[in-house]
Amino acid sequence: MAKTNAAFMSGVPELLVLRLLSREEMYGYQIVRGIRQATGESIILAEGVIYPTLHGLEKKGYLSARSRTVEGRSRVYYHITAKGKKRFAAISKQWNKITASVNACLEFAYV
Amino acid sequence: MAKTNAAFMSGVPELLVLRLLSREEMYGYQIVRGIRQATGESIILAEGVIYPTLHGLEKKGYLSARSRTVEGRSRVYYHITAKGKKRFAAISKQWNKITASVNACLEFAYV
DNA sequence: GGTTGACACCTATAACTACTAGGTATAATT
């Protein structure tokens, strides 16, 4: 890993990509900007992070891709598969579980 | 990384260790059990994770260690330094920022 | 006396994954 967003980012690209695509079909560059905007620049996942993530998710069968030319530009659109929806359900559940546990530790109680 | 806790764990061991030690001096084995208990087994950071984390944090000057024999057992107690407190403040702030941003994406809005 | 289990520490290696830093190409804008 490296400097920009630093720690706490493992699993986040996959989670956010699946989240965005569970709403609508999107292409890579659009996802990059989408995450920047949606988080008010708090989270910046550059193209070098998003593209490999998309390829990996496609390879695992969570996404499926098709090329389209829109407004004179060639784009690769990704949409989520049924398998991908299950995967998203699983990891978002896990995200909630882990963040809740960590927050419990941060805020208060342990022996 | 590996299977047990899977993703979303990067930075978490450091965060939790600094958190626990910002309350009171503790030793490694105690921290391992402490995290298990505090999270109701949701997060299990084994000794193979905690000990290297403690050594790393000590090396960076965030923790300081001393050996003590208590109840006939030799233990290595760690306490947080001033530098460690700053570090904890920084990363817990970052934790809040990132989780808030991710949650915003998960729950609702983006373009 | 010997075995088991809890306590308490340790490390090398593997495995994962995000990030950097490049690169290519086209269309629109200045």
Next chain:
DNA sequence: AATTATACCTAGTAGTTATAGGTGTCAACC
């Protein structure tokens, strides 16, 4: 003509967690 924005890509780096071992002590049990 040059720059910027769009749109894609990948190789290599590096930072970390997790696994799977290992050592040794002490108490309890059979």
